[in-house]
Amino acid sequence: MCRHLAYLGPPIRLADLLFTPPHSLERQSWAPQDMRGGGTINADGFGVGWLQDQTPLVYRRSVALWTDAALPQLAAATRSGAVLAAVRSATVGMPVVETAAAPFCEGRWLFSHNGKVTGWPDSVTALAAGLPVRDLLTLDAPTDSALLWALVRARLRAGAAPPDALGAVVAAVRAAAPGSRLNLLLTDGDTIAATTVGHSLSYLATGDGAVLVASEPLSPDPAWKAVPDLSLLVAAPSAVTVIALEGTTS
Numbered sequence: 001m002c003r004h005l006a007y008l009g010p011p012i013r014l015a016d017l018l019f020t021p022p023h024s025l026e027r028q029s030w031a032p033q034d035m036r037g038g039g040t041i042n043a044d045g046f047g048v049g050w051l052q053d054q055t056p057l058v059y060r061r062s063v064a065l066w067t068d069a070a071l072p073q074l075a076a077a078t079r080s081g082a083v084l085a086a087v088r089s090a091t092v093g094m095p096v097v098e099t100a101a102a103p104f105c106e107g108r109w110l111f112s113h114n115g116k117v118t119g120w121p122d123s124v125t126a127l128a129a130g131l132p133v134r135d136l137l138t139l140d141a142p143t144d145s146a147l148l149w150a151l152v153r154a155r156l157r158a159g160a161a162p163p164d165a166l167g168a169v170v171a172a173v174r175a176a177a178p179g180s181r182l183n184l185l186l187t188d189g190d191t192i193a194a195t196t197v198g199h200s201l202s203y204l205a206t207g208d209g210a211v212l213v214a215s216e217p218l219s220p221d222p223a224w225k226a227v228p229d230l231s232l233l234v235a236a237p238s239a240v241t242v243i244a245l246e247g248t249t250s
Contacts, residue, residue: 009210045101115181
């Protein structure tokens with residue numbers, strides 16, 4: 001499965017998330033610590049999205065992160081206070097193309113999915129049928145992650161709050177495709193919303209107005225906190241809330 005992260009806070013270099021930490025996203029791409037039976041490395045693409053003067057910019061590739069010769073220089077020269085990045089381990093049978101790599105983007109929204117939808121695609125055809133035809137025809141890629149983004153995006157467009165959009169999609173997909181792994185990650189530069197269904201997630205509130213959410217801690221700092229499975233996390237630099245998807249506070 002994939003690894004992803006999101007950061008909100010004072011502007012930092014992309015390199016301080018992708019390369020500098022001892023367990024950076026680059027290291028997680030070839031030496032992940034907790035894949036939970038979903039592969040061994042994340043070499044099927046990567047992406048990083050960030051807000052620059054309130055405008056989202058996205059850099060995606062279909063190759064392993066560590067093979068991209070341009071990325072270290074870009075990451076060292078680029079600073080942002082809102083970042084979402086991911087490395088991909090493609091599910092067998094799904095295409096390895098640039099547009100299949102997260103983050104997926106619309107407006108200020110950046111989205112990633114770590115996991116897989118069981119029984120794809122038959123298990124979720126009814127859910128897909130509820131989307132506008134144009135959304136289906138313009139999916140970034142014919143993958144479960146791209147469809148999940150379309151389902152979340154439809155709810156955001158209808159006015160749902162980010163946690164409600166993620167929670168509703170997770171509930172619908174779990175009902176249609178039991179056993180799916182649905183770690184979803186979403187930010188608009190103001191808040192981060194995330195779910196844990198079948199995969200690991202941790203967060204770090206730095207105390208200096210920043211919050212970092214990641215599949216795996218980027219450092220051995222004991223301030224990192226693990227998010228329980230079947231949880232919904234809502235994070236901003238000022239506060240982090242974790243609620244059980246069943247509806248009880250964890």
